[in-house]
Amino acid sequence: MVAMVAPGAFAQQQGGGEAPPMPVTVVTLEAQDVVLTSTLPGRVAASGVAEVRPQVSGIVIERTFEEGKPVEKGDALYRIDPATYEAAKAAAEAGLAQAEAQLRAAQREERRQNELRERNVASQQSLDDAISARDVAEAAVKVARAQVQSATIDLDRATIRAPISGTVGLSQTSQGALVTAGQTNALAVIRKLDPVNVDVTQSAAEMLRWRRSGQQVAEEDNTTVSLRLADGAEYEYKGVLAAAEPYVNEQTGVIVLRMEFPNPDGFLLPGMYVQVVMPQGMIRDAILAPQEGVTRDRRGRPVAMVVNDENKVEIRELTVQQDHGNTWVVTSGLAPGDRIIVAGLQKVSPGMSAAPEEREASSEVPGDN
Structure with missing residues (x-):
């Protein structure tokens, strides 16, 4: 491919002069503490489930609850003759x-x-x-x-009562039906929906990697988790890490973590697919590089173009920890005060002179974190 050169620059090159600086848009980087997160898929589960079964045999003469409505522990649900x-x-x-x-x-x-x-x-x-x-x-x-x-x-x-408080589902029997003590089929199921649990799995290797890396973990951030719904919206209530299974599955190499979320409005239903955004650790003085300023070389390594103090273009090889909204968390390769090129990358190459222009804050793409 033949490079296109401006006529003025060509004349200067023919005369032995230097090409004019190429205008580029840059973002001046700053160091900040970043809490790294991990998005883990899971499904909502009721915090309590009770299958209502008869303990004596007989004919059902009355159903005393309304399907899909809350019931309290001890409320009568069915009456047997x-x-x-x-x-x-x-x-x-x-x-x-x-x-x-x-x-x-x-x-x-x-x-x-x-x-x-x-x-x-x-x-x-x-x-x-x-x-x-x-x-x-x-x-x-x-x-x-x-x-x-x-x-x-x-x-x-003979009066079948609710063993727990919660929301009762559909009735699986009707008036006049014969029920037997200890039968296999439940008459109804009661689920406790406030709070609800979300069980997720996390790689044991990832947890070990974080512990060995020496990253600082903020306890208050580590116990508070966010929930992202199937449509991408964030759930309004925060949850907590309630428990972790002290066991690694031999076949999958994962650990089961249980999160607990308040559900006062009954918005979350058992079986609903969700994503838990869980803090993993904190990196001190990390650099958040705009994603549009980071590319990859022929070997697939992340690199970025920066304008140095002499307004010359330099290429930097980066160590990227993970994405953070519309930025990359960079732990090496960039320093506070570096001016990373976010627009005009196709016009410059290492060693060229550049005319940097700071990008306005209003033109930055908002993150989704």
Whole structure:
């Protein structure tokens, strides 16, 4: 390709003069502390899930909740026909009354035999038999009371109640259906949606790299995370790193991290795809180079053109940590005060004279961080 040279510059070159400085647009760089982040994909999960199942068998005679609405712990959800369980409780109470009557009779007989023994009228064997009969009667009363308690529990379970507070989903049964204790299919599912959890995975190798790099990690930034929704918008509430699984998956080499986000408006729903923007560490005195001023050489290494103090163009090889909005976080290759060329790169080459013009702040592309 033949380079195009301006007529004035060509005349000066023919006469042995130097080409005029080439106008370029530059940005003067400044050092600043940068918190590096990592974007991790995940899905929203309820912080609590309870599958509602019957604990007794029977016919459903009533559904007492509205689908998709909040319920409180202990609220009645379904009512099973209680007739059988009411009869069982009545029978258990009758058995208890009979056992208590037998106990009273055994206690009277024990007292009578004791008085007769004191007067040497009755034998010791008769007294021992009376005491044994009293003990058996006392045990029978305890068994009868346990049967009453069991029947009461079964009768109470005929009213199926919410085990947790949350939002109840669609009902999977209807009035008149037969349900059985411990059945596989849940009658409904209750999910606790405030707060919600987001489980993400992070490479164990990346975590080790950060720990060995000696980067400073700000604890207050490390525990506070942001959430980016599927449409690219940022969720209005911040979350926290609630827990980390102390285990690395052997097959994938990742660690599971659990984030917790408030959800007072019920905007986040379980299963929703999101991205967690999680701080990884802080770099002191890093350089944020505009992305339009950074290119790559033939080997794929990031490079930038800068204008030095003599208004000469220099090329710098950079070490880029990661992107940060519309800039690159550069840890070596650039220094505070360097003037990086962001417009006119195709017109200059290393060693050429340049006429730098600072880019106005209003013309900078806003970052998305």
